[in-house]
Amino acid sequence: MAQNSDNFRDSIGTISEEGKRAWVFPKKPSGKFYKYRKLASYFLLAFLILSPIIKINGNQFLMFNVLERRFNIFGFPFWPQDFHLFVISMIIGVIFIALFTVAFGRIFCGWICPQTIFMEMVFRRIEFWIDGDRGAQRRLDKQKWNAEKIRKRIFKWFVFFVISFIIANVFLAYLIGSDRLFQYISDGPLQHVSTLVALLVFTAVFYFVFAWFREQVCIIACPYGRMQGVLLDNKSVIVAYDHKRGESLNGRKKFRKGEDREALGHGDCIDCKQCVHVCPTNIDIRNGTQLECINCTACIDECDAIMDKVNLPKGLIRYASEDEITKKEKFKYTPRLKGYSAVLVILTGVLIGMLFLRNDLEANILRLPGQLYEHKEGNIISNVYTYKLINKTTKEISDVSFKLLSHTGTIELVTHENFKVPAQDLAEGTLFIEINNSALNGNKDKLKIGVYSSDDLIETTTARFLGPRSYN
Numbered sequence: 001m002a003q004n005s006d007n008f009r010d011s012i013g014t015i016s017e018e019g020k021r022a023w024v025f026p027k028k029p030s031g032k033f034y035k036y037r038k039l040a041s042y043f044l045l046a047f048l049i050l051s052p053i054i055k056i057n058g059n060q061f062l063m064f065n066v067l068e069r070r071f072n073i074f075g076f077p078f079w080p081q082d083f084h085l086f087v088i089s090m091i092i093g094v095i096f097i098a099l100f101t102v103a104f105g106r107i108f109c110g111w112i113c114p115q116t117i118f119m120e121m122v123f124r125r126i127e128f129w130i131d132g133d134r135g136a137q138r139r140l141d142k143q144k145w146n147a148e149k150i151r152k153r154i155f156k157w158f159v160f161f162v163i164s165f166i167i168a169n170v171f172l173a174y175l176i177g178s179d180r181l182f183q184y185i186s187d188g189p190l191q192h193v194s195t196l197v198a199l200l201v202f203t204a205v206f207y208f209v210f211a212w213f214r215e216q217v218c219i220i221a222c223p224y225g226r227m228q229g230v231l232l233d234n235k236s237v238i239v240a241y242d243h244k245r246g247e248s249l250n251g252r253k254k255f256r257k258g259e260d261r262e263a264l265g266h267g268d269c270i271d272c273k274q275c276v277h278v279c280p281t282n283i284d285i286r287n288g289t290q291l292e293c294i295n296c297t298a299c300i301d302e303c304d305a306i307m308d309k310v311n312l313p314k315g316l317i318r319y320a321s322e323d324e325i326t327k328k329e330k331f332k333y334t335p336r337l338k339g340y341s342a343v344l345v346i347l348t349g350v351l352i353g354m355l356f357l358r359n360d361l362e363a364n365i366l367r368l369p370g371q372l373y374e375h376k377e378g379n380i381i382s383n384v385y386t387y388k389l390i391n392k393t394t395k396e397i398s399d400v401s402f403k404l405l406s407h408t409g410t411i412e413l414v415t416h417e418n419f420k421v422p423a424q425d426l427a428e429g430t431l432f433i434e435i436n437n438s439a440l441n442g443n444k445d446k447l448k449i450g451v452y453s454s455d456d457l458i459e460t461t462t463a464r465f466l467g468p469r470s471y472n
Helices: 032-050 080-104 107-111 116-133 134-142 145-175 179-189 195-215 216-221 224-230 241-249 296-307 321-325 333-359
Strands: 062-065 070-074 076-078 240-241 318-322 362-368 374-375 380-391 397-404 409-413 419-421 425-436 445-452 455-465
Touching: 032 107, 032 116, 032 145, 032 296, 062 145, 070 080, 070 419, 076 080, 076 321, 080 107, 080 145, 080 224, 107 116, 107 224, 116 145, 116 195, 145 179, 145 195, 195 216, 216 445, 241 321, 296 318, 362 445, 362 455, 380 397, 380 419, 380 455, 397 409, 397 425, 419 425
Parallel strands: none
Antiparallel strands: 062 070, 070 076, 240 318, 362 380, 374 380, 380 425, 397 419, 397 445, 409 425, 445 455
């Protein structure tokens, strides 16, 4: 395969030969894939903004309240006791991304990643609107700080800051809940100064990422690009340059009208470099698969437009595998993909089963630390316990009581009355369990305790009962 230079992999396109930041001014993309990406981006942006607002059975659709250790995923509430379910969900997400990477390369980066969507479909489009296309942006960058440049820069920076502030608010809704966020907004910023400071910090982070750091996130900070070397193979479908067709026998050549390129042994690539100019990470896709490529398809649309203008077949740059280009082999569902798919299906089945088997009430009853048993009249042994009941539903559980299921005995609450567990909240307290010594089998009996709402058994749990050691 012909290459522009022998050392193109020794550096990245955003660093100059002097080792300084080379600012990228990509050409405004257009074409079929760009239209599809815009539609996908609009859907995902709407999903991102609406997910903290939409509620299912009173639960926020998505919430990641790390401070209070409460998580909602697709309307299902997760508590610290459900951490194993949360871990399985994250593993499923990682395997899902790995599966699609093996099959279709970095399609996640180009079409779904929030960094790409915000950068290319929000901030970059605003930049095109204010500063103009590639040529206008380059001229404005070299231009002296006159009234026009100052006006455009201040206006762009202001719009970027406002959008960053909105994004920070959306992410805050994921962290603390949309209801609390709206309450904070109605109360006014001075009533929640610490939250406002955190909000401004996150705004500054988003502004820094999208106004200055930009594509460096994908190239330097994100580890996903480095996973390509492990996950991709010659059968993976990626955004690829057909070097067989583009180079032919004597390599690429500038286009000349009426010239018989095939007779001269030149490929269909006319070396216009439009695929480089439109690339948001400033790489030359003709050099093959590179870490910086996010599979955004901008080069496909641009190359197709050029091929159409010079009456050559489209698809010089397209979604294809290396085997398809070199061996004309179509995509196959390989054993490797089958293995990933099997693991994904199994884990998804396990997660669904656990979700259906999960109880709406989580009960924990533990002996009070440092307390021994008490010997009462009538050969009664008493132990003191603390209980914690977590209500995972959006409905209050009322008239809650405890009953011994494994032994004959009594359970007395310190409050001496039944209680209720608020919706999506917990109830804590102290209780005493009293059992006749003759009913005990040893000094550490395992008790089975039922949790009732009125007369309905809603959960069972276990606890250890400490009694006197028996000597035979």
